[in-house]
Amino acid sequence: MLKYKRVLLKLSGEALMGADKYGINTKVLNEYAEQIKEVAQLGVEVGIVIGGGNIFRGLSGVNKGFDRVKGDQMGMLATVINSIAIQSALNSIGQKAKVLTSINMAPVGEIYSKDKALELFAQGYVVIIGGGTGNPFFTTDTASSLRGVEIEAEVLLKGTRVDGVYTADPEKDPAAIKYDELSFDEAYNKNLKVMDLTSFAMCKENNLPIIVFDMNTAGNLKKLLLGEKIGTIVKN
Numbered sequence: 710m711l712k713y714k715r716v717l718l719k720l721s722g723e724a725l726m727g728a729d730k731y732g733i734n735t736k737v738l739n740e741y742a743e744q745i746k747e748v749a750q751l752g753v754e755v756g757i758v759i760g761g762g763n764i765f766r767g768l769s770g771v772n773k774g775f776d777r778v779k780g781d782q783m784g785m786l787a788t789v790i791n792s793i794a795i796q797s798a799l800n801s802i803g804q805k806a807k808v809l810t811s812i813n814m815a816p817v818g819e820i821y822s823k824d825k826a827l828e829l830f831a832q833g834y835v836v837i838i839g840g841g842t843g844n845p846f847f848t849t850d851t852a853s854s855l856r857g858v859e860i861e862a863e864v865l866l867k868g869t870r871v872d873g874v875y876t877a878d879p880e881k882d883p884a885a886i887k888y889d890e891l892s893f894d895e896a897y898n899k900n901l902k903v904m905d906l907t908s909f910a911m912c913k914e915n916n917l918p919i920i921v922f923d924m925n926t927a928g929n930l931k932k933l934l935l936g937e938k939i940g941t942i943v944k945n
């Protein structure tokens with residue numbers, strides 16, 4: 710039995726680097742594609758938003774002397790590169806997938822709209838939404854909550870390399886304890902890093918639960934969608 714029928718999966722650009730220092734690690738890319746195919750084949754409608762930090766970040770552009778808006782536009786294009794990579798990896802293992810973009814750039818992908826995304830879901834496609842929100846000064850965390858709310862996803866799945874939300878950074882503090890469940894208010898009051906604030910507020914106001922989980926362990930995504938308690942759920 711599926712626990713969730715429609716989800717928005719947020720993947721970080723950094724995660725795609727794997728052990729590399731930059732860019733796209735094909736081993737990680739293919740592992741992600743396998744996991745995504747597995748749940749798409751179960752009948753889950755999967756929307757994906759991916760970051761771009763493995764290629765370019767707006768703020769790093771500012772440090773190099775670029776105007777912030779230009780830097781952010783470069784960052785948004787980086788997310789499109791990652792989106793195309795995921796689409797290709799899915800297509801090559803026989804999973805239908807399409808990139809929609811928040812910025813007009815046909816023929817790379819059709820422009821995103823809720824209607825188009827739902828039409829593709831109905832035809833069995835995984836829908837990858839590239840280009841962030843299309844606006845500077847936002848992040849792909851915010852793009853994922855925005856698109857998640859828009860497409861009426863039941864949950865926002867934040868795939869990371871950590872298996873949930875902890876009392877402190879588990880990579881730095883070995884005494885950190887993992888939460889299984891948190892309310893948005895608790896997470897906010899305790900200043901726990903779940904998503905950035907704009908994104909967090911959007912999820913809270915629109916009642917979109919967030920599950921932070923370890924996407925780097927094969928099979929986790931499927932287990933989660935079948936109802937196993939994986940990661941940390943943040944909800945109202």
Ligand code: UDP
Pocket residue numbers: 722759760761762765766767768780781782783784785787788840841842843844845846847848849850851852
């Ligand atoms: N970006 C943007 N608007 C968006 C989404 C992303 O301007 O709606 C840019 C921004 O410059 C960001 C980069 O794209 O640094 C990559 O996105 P990601 O969310 O991975 O950035 P991070 O939060 O890791 O810097």
